[in-house]
Every structure is written in C-alpha cells, then in structure tokens.
Amino acid sequence: MQNLNSCPMIHAMNIIGNKWSPIIIYAIGDRTIRFGQLAALIDNISRKVLAEQLKSLENEGVINRESFAEIPPRVEYSLTEKGVDLLPILNQICAWGSTMQEEVVCEAILK
Amino acid sequence: MQNLNSCPMIHAMNIIGNKWSPIIIYAIGDRTIRFGQLAALIDNISRKVLAEQLKSLENEGVINRESFAEIPPRVEYSLTEKGVDLLPILNQICAWGSTMQEEVVCEAILK
Numbered sequence: 001m002q003n004l005n006s007c008p009m010i011h012a013m014n015i016i017g018n019k020w021s022p023i024i025i026y027a028i029g030d031r032t033i034r035f036g037q038l039a040a041l042i043d044n045i046s047r048k049v050l051a052e053q054l055k056s057l058e059n060e061g062v063i064n065r066e067s068f069a070e071i072p073p074r075v076e077y078s079l080t081e082k083g084v085d086l087l088p089i090l091n092q093i094c095a096w097g098s099t100m101q102e103e104v105v106c107e108a109i110l111k
Numbered sequence: 112m113q114n115l116n117s118c119p120m121i122h123a124m125n126i127i128g129n130k131w132s133p134i135i136i137y138a139i140g141d142r143t144i145r146f147g148q149l150a151a152l153i154d155n156i157s158r159k160v161l162a163e164q165l166k167s168l169e170n171e172g173v174i175n176r177e178s179f180a181e182i183p184p185r186v187e188y189s190l191t192e193k194g195v196d197l198l199p200i201l202n203q204i205c206a207w208g209s210t211m212q213e214e215v216v217c218e219a220i221l222k
Contacts, residue, residue, distance in 0.1 A: 009137050009201070010154070012208025017130035026120050043121070061214065082211060089203045090120070096196055097123025103172065103193070 032078040
C-alpha cells in the first residue's frame with residue numbers, strides 16, 4: 001500500500017522520476033498519437049521500454065489509451081488532464097536542458 | 112561522446128531523469144547543507160545512493176561540493192546557479208505531485 005502521507009515531491013517522482021516518462025509525456029503533447037508514431041518520434045527508446053512506460057503512465061492516470069478493433073489493430077494515446085498539467089512544467093525543463101547544452105558546447109570549444 | 116545536437120529534453124533527463132536527483136536538488140534548496148543532514152532529510156535513500164547521486168550532479172554542474180580539512184572531515188553541498196534555476200520548476204512538480212496524491216486519497220475513500 002502506498003504511503004499517502006509521503007512528500008508530494010517523492011510521490012511525483014514515483015510517477016515521472018525516470019528518464020523516459022517525461023520525454024514520452026512531452027512527445028505526446030496535446031495530440032492523440034499512435035504507438036508507432038511515438039516510437040518513431042523518440043530516439044533510442046526500445047519498443048519494449050516504450051510499451052512498459054506507457055502502461056505505467058496509464059495506470060498512474062497520466063495518459064489515456066484507446067484501442068480500436070481494426071485490422072491491423074490500432075492503439076492511440078493521449079494525455080489525461082493530469083498529464084496536460086505537466087506540459088508547461090516539461091517545457092521549462094526543456095528550456096533548462098537547452099541552457100545546459102549550450103554550456104556543454106561552450107566547454108567543448110574552450111578545451 | 113555526448114551528442115550535442117540531441118533534444119534538450121533528453122539532455123535534461125540525462126541529468127535529472129531519475130527518482131532521486133530532483134528530490135536531492137529540492138532538499139538542498141537555497142542553503143548549504145552537510146551530507147548527514149541531507150541523508151536525514153530524505154527518507155528511504157541509502158547513503159551509498161545519495162553519495163553517487165551527489166557526485167553525478169556535481170559532475171553535471173548542478174551542485175557545488177566543498178570539503179573542509181577538519182576532524183571529523185566536513186563536506187558541504189549547495190546548488191550552483193544552474194541548480195537554483197531548477198527550484199521553481201521543482202516547486203511546480205511538487206504541487207503537481209500534491210494534486211496527484213489528493214486524487215489517490217479520494218480514490219481510496221471512494222473504494
């Protein structure tokens with residue numbers, strides 16, 4: 001059983017505290033997207049890890065999964081309201097990452 | 112060699128994309144803090160993992176480590192400017208985590 005009294009920061013990190021979750025949420029953004037499109041969009045993620053992360057985020061109530069009984073089967077993902085709430089935060093993390101990258105470039109040039 | 116042209120979001124996640132880094136940065140905040148104080152502040156983190164994460168964040172330029180030649184030796188940590196830039200973002204993640212926790216509580220009551 002989850003400790004409901006735990007720090008909200010730790011609670012948040014239990015949901016999005018890994019390398020891929022924020023990237024997946026960011027990649028879905030405000031649209032509905034198919035599994036294959038998402039896999040193509042995110043460099044270096046294996047389909048297995050992507051599927052596991054999507055399942056976990058669906059269980060946490062951050063993303064919606066809708067499957068259509070078609071041939072071939074179609075599965076679409078979108079963010080829930082809670083997931084959409086993360087987008088402005090992830091935008092800021094992205095901007096922060098950008099300033100960190102610039103620093104890396106500068107250091108590489110200086111060396 | 113790091114790919115300097117990679118997405119800034121992935122770059123950011125390579126630095127803070129794990130459960131503990133954001134929690135450690137958040138716990139340091141705007142003060143200077145000793146290793147033992149930090150270990151006491153963060154529930155459930157082992158001293159080994161804390162030391163590894165601090166080393167990694169120091170290498171990434173997110174935290175400063177200052178050691179004093181005293182007996183017993185004293186080591187203090189604080190955030191660099193880049194680390195301080197993360198604090199308002201982490202505050203928002205904490206607030207998001209709080210709304211997620213409320214939802215868990217409500218669901219637990221409803222069941």
